[in-house]
Amino acid sequence: MLRACAAAFIVAAGAGAALAQSQPPITMAINQSPWLNSFVAMVDEYEKETGNKVELDVTPFGGLLEKIRNSVRGAQGAYDIVNVNSLWLSEIYSGGFLAPLGDVQAGYGLPEGVLTYGDTTNWDAEAGTFAGGGALMGVPVNGNVQVLYYNTDIYAKLGLQPPKTWDELLANAQAIQNEGEAYGFVPRAARDSIVYNFTPYLFSHDAAFFRIAGSGKADVVVNSPEALKALETYVKLATESGPPGPGNIAQGELIQLLATGKGAQAIAVIAAWGQLEDPNASRVVGKIDAALLPAGPAGTVASSAGHWVAGIPRNVPPEKQKAALAFLDWFAAKERQVDYVRAGGVPVRGDITGADLGDDAAFRFIGAYSQNAQHAVMGLPFAQAAEASDAMALSLNRAVIGEMTPAQALNQAAADLAGVLERNGFAVTKLPDL
Known part of the structure; x- marks a missing residue:
């Protein structure tokens, strides 16, 4: 004790x-x-x-x-x-x-x-x-939700603004990649974390892994056209503007790339903030800021809950x-x-502002945290969430490393998720394959 x-x-x-x-x-x-x-x-x-x-x-x-x-x-x-x-x-x-x-x-x-x-x-x-x-x-x-981290020095040098949409994030990432000073975007696509990291893309495109349809009933919808657009965006960011071997990057590698200045942007948990501001662990102290995650085509914003x-x-x-x-x-x-x-x-409140904390720059993350926390979602809201995440992770990871097309990956993820739900007593419906 x-x-x-x-x-x-x-x-x-x-x-x-x-x-x-x-x-x-x-x-x-x-x-x-x-x-x-x-x-x-x-x-x-x-x-x-x-x-x-x-x-x-x-x-x-x-x-x-x-x-x-x-x-x-x-x-x-x-x-x-x-x-x-x-x-x-x-x-x-x-x-x-x-x-x-x-x-x-x-x-x-x-x-x-x-x-x-x-x-x-x-x-x-x-x-x-x-x-x-x-x-x-x-x-x-x-509270622990995902936010968009970006390097303010690189943004200022290239005249970039924090993106409001996924298309704007893609454009920023490509501009940074072309300039050559840092990787344009760092994914978190390793199998142990890809489902959690992919969730904001999925839900902001007005999609989901599955939806509860009543007592003991579930509709598997991870292979919808909206989900396909989300995964195509995820794969594009991971493979066209990021480090080599994106399918091997987990949370530790992501934070290290940001902290060393080798990565200019990433979507990661707010808990990483302390390490990025620690002069003993980071070369970018005072040079990283946080923002609201990009919105999907209809303006929806989502952030993965990890609280x-x-x-x-x-x-x-x-x-x-x-x-x-x-x-x-x-x-x-x-x-x-x-x-x-x-x-x-x-x-754990959304009404704390910089004014409440004074003008200490160390608390500049509060605005972005509060915004993203208000859009937090639980991607797999049922008791077997860990089992379902593990089942889908392989297919999503294979899409990133090029072993499956995004459509093939989502079809397989849907079949695997349906199997988990059925084994745990759900009556399941599933969309036709893409």
């Missing part, structure tokens, strides 16, 4: 603090991460302000899900709060392991301004998917549930979220 110990931040007491008085101690399962220290700082401030105690059980990412599974399935839970990654949300929600927050405190809703990341804080048990009208299951504790949501298990006593919600409600208040950003965290 890790006791919260970090520099305290002076924050104003608000409604959340009033709800948090005189609560029993609680324990939270949380991941070891670059933003852990910032979260610990807020826990430390909560304890100082309220006198309540929060104990953190910190676990490496790879072991946290198993700890959560074991705790929520037991007769008595070991944790009063569990920190759930976006990839695991549908599994934990669908299992009925968490107490809806409206049951913990009658009528409770997220404070205005808190982001839901594509309604992933709410679950419709009947439909088996995320839905804004479903039960509120948790409070986000760290964390804190939930309260059913198998802990009611007094512990109430104490857990009191802390989460306190944490979500705007003034605490401002301090969270100052401590190095990624906020």
Whole structure:
């Protein structure tokens, strides 16, 4: 267990603090991460302000899900709060392991301004998917969405502007590639991450992997004409204006290419910002900015969600549930979220601006983060998301490395996705092959 110990931040007491008085101690399962220290700082401030105690059980990412599974399935839970990654949300929600927050405190809703990341804080048990009208299951504790990163020095030299459409991004990438100073665009097309990275292209073209058609019913639509246009754009960016071997580039390689100045543009998670601004790890400190992802043909913008949501298990006593919600409600208040950003965290609100943070250039990412977070989507909103992603990744990767045409790749991805859905009890319809 890790006791919260970090520099305290002076924050104003608000409604959340009033709800948090005189609560029993609680324990939270949380991941070891670059933003852990910032979260610990807020826990430390909560304890100082309220006198309540929060104990953190910190676990490496790879072991946290198993700890959560074991705790929520037991007769008595070991944790009063569990920190759930976006990839695991549908599994934990669908299992009925968490107490809806409206049951913990009658009528409770997220404070205005808190982001839901594509309604992933709410679950419709009947439909088996995320839905804004479903039960509120948790409070986000760290936001992580994709943004467009670009090198401002290169943009200024070539007279470029941040792109508003995919065609404009393609044009910028080609201009940079032709100039020869850096790669025009860096993809993230390795098999372990291509589905996540492709999601904004797909959804901004008003397409999807599949759609829930009712209880236990799914329509596989990843091989639609709109999806084909999205994948053609993805492959064009990856192969015509990027580094050699685009199918081997994962998140680490992408960030390194940006940080060394060899890559001029990329779509990556906002969590990469800290590394790009770290003088010990980056040659482009102060030279990278972030923007809203490009819009599709009809003006739709989408960003892949990669956030964390804190939930309260059913198998802990009611007094512990109430104490857990009191802390989460306190944490979500705007003034605490401002301090969270100052401590190095990624906020979970869309109403924090540069004005809230002062004129420190280190926080210039906030505008782009907030914009993209409001367009966050979950590409595979069902319990077997990881299995489905792995099934489709091979075909998408083969399109990038030239072993399949985009149409062939999407047809195969549709067949593989349909198989996963059918094996997990869905009645599936599928579009005809392209």
